[in-house]
Amino acid sequence: MNQKSFIPPHRTLMGPGPSDVSERVLKAMARPTIGHLDPIFIQMMDEIKKLLQYAFQTNNELTFAVSAPGMAGMECCFANLVEPDDKVIIAKNGFFGERMKENVERFGGIPIVIDDDWGNKVDLNKIEEALKEHPDTKIIASVHAETSTGALTDPQSITKLAHDYGCLSIVDTVTGLAGVPLMVDDWNIDAIYSGTQKCLSASPGLSPISFSEAAKEKIKNRKSKVKSWFLDLNLIMSYWEGEGGRSYHHTAPINALYGLHEALLILKEEGLENSWKRHKDNHLLLKQGLEKLNIGFLVNEEDRLPQLNAIYIPEGVNDLETRQKLLNDFNLEIGAGLGVLAGKVWRIGLMGQSSNKINIEHCLSSLSKAI
Amino acid sequence: MNQKSFIPPHRTLMGPGPSDVSERVLKAMARPTIGHLDPIFIQMMDEIKKLLQYAFQTNNELTFAVSAPGMAGMECCFANLVEPDDKVIIAKNGFFGERMKENVERFGGIPIVIDDDWGNKVDLNKIEEALKEHPDTKIIASVHAETSTGALTDPQSITKLAHDYGCLSIVDTVTGLAGVPLMVDDWNIDAIYSGTQKCLSASPGLSPISFSEAAKEKIKNRKSKVKSWFLDLNLIMSYWEGEGGRSYHHTAPINALYGLHEALLILKEEGLENSWKRHKDNHLLLKQGLEKLNIGFLVNEEDRLPQLNAIYIPEGVNDLETRQKLLNDFNLEIGAGLGVLAGKVWRIGLMGQSSNKINIEHCLSSLSKAI
Numbered sequence: 001m002n003q004k005s006f007i008p009p010h011r012t013l014m015g016p017g018p019s020d021v022s023e024r025v026l027k028a029m030a031r032p033t034i035g036h037l038d039p040i041f042i043q044m045m046d047e048i049k050k051l052l053q054y055a056f057q058t059n060n061e062l063t064f065a066v067s068a069p070g071m072a073g074m075e076c077c078f079a080n081l082v083e084p085d086d087k088v089i090i091a092k093n094g095f096f097g098e099r100m101k102e103n104v105e106r107f108g109g110i111p112i113v114i115d116d117d118w119g120n121k122v123d124l125n126k127i128e129e130a131l132k133e134h135p136d137t138k139i140i141a142s143v144h145a146e147t148s149t150g151a152l153t154d155p156q157s158i159t160k161l162a163h164d165y166g167c168l169s170i171v172d173t174v175t176g177l178a179g180v181p182l183m184v185d186d187w188n189i190d191a192i193y194s195g196t197q198k199c200l201s202a203s204p205g206l207s208p209i210s211f212s213e214a215a216k217e218k219i220k221n222r223k224s225k226v227k228s229w230f231l232d233l234n235l236i237m238s239y240w241e242g243e244g245g246r247s248y249h250h251t252a253p254i255n256a257l258y259g260l261h262e263a264l265l266i267l268k269e270e271g272l273e274n275s276w277k278r279h280k281d282n283h284l285l286l287k288q289g290l291e292k293l294n295i296g297f298l299v300n301e302e303d304r305l306p307q308l309n310a311i312y313i314p315e316g317v318n319d320l321e322t323r324q325k326l327l328n329d330f331n332l333e334i335g336a337g338l339g340v341l342a343g344k345v346w347r348i349g350l351m352g353q354s355s356n357k358i359n360i361e362h363c364l365s366s367l368s369k370a371i
Numbered sequence: 372m373n374q375k376s377f378i379p380p381h382r383t384l385m386g387p388g389p390s391d392v393s394e395r396v397l398k399a400m401a402r403p404t405i406g407h408l409d410p411i412f413i414q415m416m417d418e419i420k421k422l423l424q425y426a427f428q429t430n431n432e433l434t435f436a437v438s439a440p441g442m443a444g445m446e447c448c449f450a451n452l453v454e455p456d457d458k459v460i461i462a463k464n465g466f467f468g469e470r471m472k473e474n475v476e477r478f479g480g481i482p483i484v485i486d487d488d489w490g491n492k493v494d495l496n497k498i499e500e501a502l503k504e505h506p507d508t509k510i511i512a513s514v515h516a517e518t519s520t521g522a523l524t525d526p527q528s529i530t531k532l533a534h535d536y537g538c539l540s541i542v543d544t545v546t547g548l549a550g551v552p553l554m555v556d557d558w559n560i561d562a563i564y565s566g567t568q569k570c571l572s573a574s575p576g577l578s579p580i581s582f583s584e585a586a587k588e589k590i591k592n593r594k595s596k597v598k599s600w601f602l603d604l605n606l607i608m609s610y611w612e613g614e615g616g617r618s619y620h621h622t623a624p625i626n627a628l629y630g631l632h633e634a635l636l637i638l639k640e641e642g643l644e645n646s647w648k649r650h651k652d653n654h655l656l657l658k659q660g661l662e663k664l665n666i667g668f669l670v671n672e673e674d675r676l677p678q679l680n681a682i683y684i685p686e687g688v689n690d691l692e693t694r695q696k697l698l699n700d701f702n703l704e705i706g707a708g709l710g711v712l713a714g715k716v717w718r719i720g721l722m723g724q725s726s727n728k729i730n731i732e733h734c735l736s737s738l739s740k741a742i
Contacts, residue, residue, distance in 0.1 A: 003639060005395075006415045006632050008405045018625060021404040024376075029626055030401035033392040033574055034379045035704045044377045067576065068439035068601070071621040075601045102600050197622055203404050205438065205576060205624025227598040229473050230439065230446045248709070250442040251568055253576025254389060255400055256627055261377050268374060333406045 011327070012354070014363055015335035016147050016308060017175070018197035018204050019351035021259075025202055028262035029255045036252045044261055045252070051264035055177060055200070055272065056192065056210045058184035062237060065260060066207040067253050070174040070195030073207025075103055076231040077170050077191045078141075080219045084108035086138040089130050089167075091122040091158060095148035095339045096172055100141050107227055112137065118340055119149045119298040119310065124157055131165045139168045145176035147198075148338040150310035150347065151299045152180060156187040163188060168215060174198060177208065178267055179279045179307035179351060190215040196256075199279070199307055201352030202263035205256045263352075279306040282355045286348065289364040293371070298345050307355065309348040310341070317371045319343050330366035382698070383725070385734055386706035387518050387679060388546070389568035389575050390722040392630075396573055399633035400626045407623045415632055416623070422635035426548055426571070426643065427563065427581045429555035433608060436631060437578040438624050441545040441566030444578025446474055447602040448541050448562045449512075451590045455479035457509040460501050460538075462493040462529060466519035466710045467543055471512050478598055483508065489711055490520045490669040490681065495528055502536045510539045516547035518569075519709040521681035521718065522670045523551060527558040534559060539586055545569060548579065549638055550650045550678035550722060561586040567627075570650070570678055572723030573634035576627045634723075650677040653726045657719065660735040664742070669716050678726065680719040681712070688742045690714050701737035 013020045034041050045064075052063050066073045078100070082088060086109040090100045093116040104111040112134055114126050122142060131137055140162040144155050159169035168190040176182055179199035184192055190212040197204035211219070211233070219226075219233050226232040235249055267275060283306030287297075290311060298310040313319055319336065323346070326332045335347035348363065384391045405412050416435075423434050437444045449471070453459060457480045461471045464487040475482040483505055485497045493513060502508055511533040515526045530540035539561040547553055550570035555563055561583040568575035582590070582604070590597075590604050597603040606620050638646060654677030658668075661682060669681040684690055690707065694717070697703040706718035719734065 003636060005399065005636065006402070006418070006629055008402050008411060008415075008629070010403050011405045011409065013404070013406060015406055017622060018404050018406060021626075026401040026403070026626075028376065030397040031377070031379050032381050032397070033384065033389050033568075034382045035384060035386055035389060036575065038382065038698070038704065040379060044379075047377070068443060069621045069624065072439060072601045075599065079599075099600065106596055106598050106600055195622065197404075197625075203624065203626040204407065204622040205627055225477055227477050228446065228450075229470065229477055230443045250440045251388060251566065251575040253440065253574065253624070253627065254568075255392075255397075255574040255630070256576055256624065258377055258379070259626070265374060265376065327409070333409065 012332045014349050015333045016347045019201045019354040022353050025259045025262045029259040052208050056184045060210045063210040070207045073193030073209050078103035079228045079231050080233045082107040082109040088139040091142040094146035096143050121303045122153045141170040144173040145305050147175040150305045150308040152305045199352045200263045202260045282350050307351045310345045325370045332366050383703045385720050386704045387718045390572045390725040393724050396630045396633045400630040404625050423579050427555045431581045434581040441578045444564030444580050449474035450599045451604045453478040453480040459510040462513040465517035467514050492674045493524045512541040515544040516676050518546040521676045521679040523676045570723045571634045573631045653721050657731050678722045681716045696741045703737050
């Protein structure tokens with residue numbers, strides 16, 4: 001066995017995540033570890049909460065980072081909000097809708113999956129039809145930014161529809177947060193989760209999450225215990241919300257949280273709207289270049305996520321070999337297609353720190369040489 | 372809101388964890404983030420697996436790090452191994468036995484709790500009586516190193532008893548791994564989990580874990596799906612065990628894994644037996660000094676964990692004020708008592724990098740000034 005320290009190469013990360021992590025964030029993670037109950041650490045956790053409230057544009061008290069990757073954030077929402085036999089409508093237009101279905105089933109709920117083609121946005125009419133057919137539905141779940149296709153869905157309209165029919169709205173914004181407009185309070189979203197390794201450009205391993213008062217009420221009044229001790233918000237609330245001292249629940253990932261704190265500061269310094277605009281502008285720049293290479297997009301122009309560009313693999317070009325060449329010869333990571341799109345599309349991420357002109361030039365010039 | 376980078380103080384960490392993280396590990400975490408499906412990263416994951424097999428002294432194929440703190444490792448064991456209506460005997464002699472009970476209940480099992488006083492070791496006779504009373508028991512769960520009391524329990528004898536009665540054995544070694552002798556294969560343990568922030572001295576956020584072939588068989592043949600998608604080993608197996616390419620399950624905490632890799636290398640360089648001996652020797656040194664201060668131990672000498680010293684708070688000494696003084700005036704963190712021991716004991720950790728002579732001198736001299 002190779003018994004040496006691991007020295008990773010310098011990659012340019014333009015896949016579906018992780019995105020490039022800045023020197024500032026890397027340095028923050030290397031600061032001395034202190035105790036998770038140290039008053040100074042707890043103060044930093046309060047700052048993270050406020051910074052996350054800014055990123056989500058919410059005043060929700062229950063806003064924090066789950067101590068595990070984005071998929072645990074998804075599970076945290078479903079484990080806490082779904083009770084046995086609850087009907088949950090899932091607006092599925094990609095890979096992550098399927099995972100939501102798995103979550104609902106495992107927690108004893110009844111998933112009602114409304115399918116739209118991968119790469120299309122969600123059809124609101126179909127959701128409303130399902131609501132009429134199942135008036136006892138409790139929750140509607142949707143994906144703001146489908147990482148598997150690069151399609152943007154409008155959580156505001158879906159949430160309005162959910163509330164019109166007395167449902168709660170769960171939104172996946174793993175790839176959305178900080179990359180496209182999102183206003184959790186204005187849009188009245190009840191539960192939302194994200195990841196740190198996309199447009200926030202922190203290292204993976206944490207899942208920012210936020211719950212409305214209505215969601216909290218449902219969780220507090222559950223008839224059955226949450227089928228997870230680690231993710232039970234009734235326990236976690238006292239850890240993140242407690243004043244003047246927190247009860248021990250689990251040991252927080254201290255150094256990862258240093259990194260998230262720094263990444264959120266960088267976002268605050270830039271300003272959310274500037275971040276949204278930068279993602280948009282750089283997407284247009286990439287698009288221009290791809291057009292010159294005759295490469296087309298999977299998603300209609302008006303529904304495209306600027307931070308995740310699913311593009312058709314040019315005819316006659318070998319998928320795997322090209323990606324390997326990009327990685328080995330140009331230190332450039334782009335993403336493969338997922339699920340039904342495997343072998344058909346590549347996913348080029350322009351997320352967070354990775355969304356910049358130098359990366360775009362590097363990507364276009366490497367692509368033109370590799371294909 | 373304070374909008375500055377977070378610069379933590381330099382603490383000496385002698386509580387129940389996290390322990391001091393070395394410069395080598397901190398630096399490793401600051402190396403450039405690469406993709407979680409990058410072949411070079413996957414190679415590092417394979418090295419981590421081999422290094423964990425060394426630390427656990429096992430050849431178990433299913434040996435890896437759960438992408439979340441130790442409590443998620445506990446949940447991973449119970450979520451996967453407990454099926455509805457399974458009887459699980461829990462040898463409880465402290466705080467973490469209670470958590471095991473919570474886990475068993477949430478996954479639909481029937482916990483049979485065998486209580487021993489906090490600070491005592493587990494009484495094998497009581498376990499055997501329970502087995503005779505409940506011959507349909509499926510699992511026995513025990514805590515190798517009770518972090519709440521500093522008591523050592525012998526997982527070898529408990530596992531032998533479990534197998535004599537056709538049960539699997541789950542062992543919590545969150546605080547045990549690398550601090551006291553542990554031979555997973557020789558002792559035939561079926562499922563075991565640990566944490567990174569104790570005697571391994573990596574940052575918190577990951578949970579090393581290992582499963583025997585018998586445990587894997589039980590998981591593969593479950594009648595009901597695991598009540599967690601994030602922790603379902605049937606899915607995770609293909610992520611950590613897949614050859615020549617891994618299927619995407621979740622995004623691994625890349626930089627935290629860099630840190631764990633380095634921490635495991637440090638352990639390998641020192642050698643497991645040397646690490647066990649160092650923990651023992653330093654415990655004796657601390658004990659000598661505490662005796663001079665007339666401070667006594669909660670646990671009988673023969674059952675004490677060298678890495679976690681639960682000591683009685685001297686009469687007339689204020690618990691909270693003294694710990695605050697140690698933190699503020701001496702940058703020294705020691706642990707409070709947990710549960711029924713709150714206000715009665717302190718917990719002094721000598722774990723991993725924190726187990727050294729300089730720390731012990733600093734601790735004894737600070738304590739003598741503060742009490």
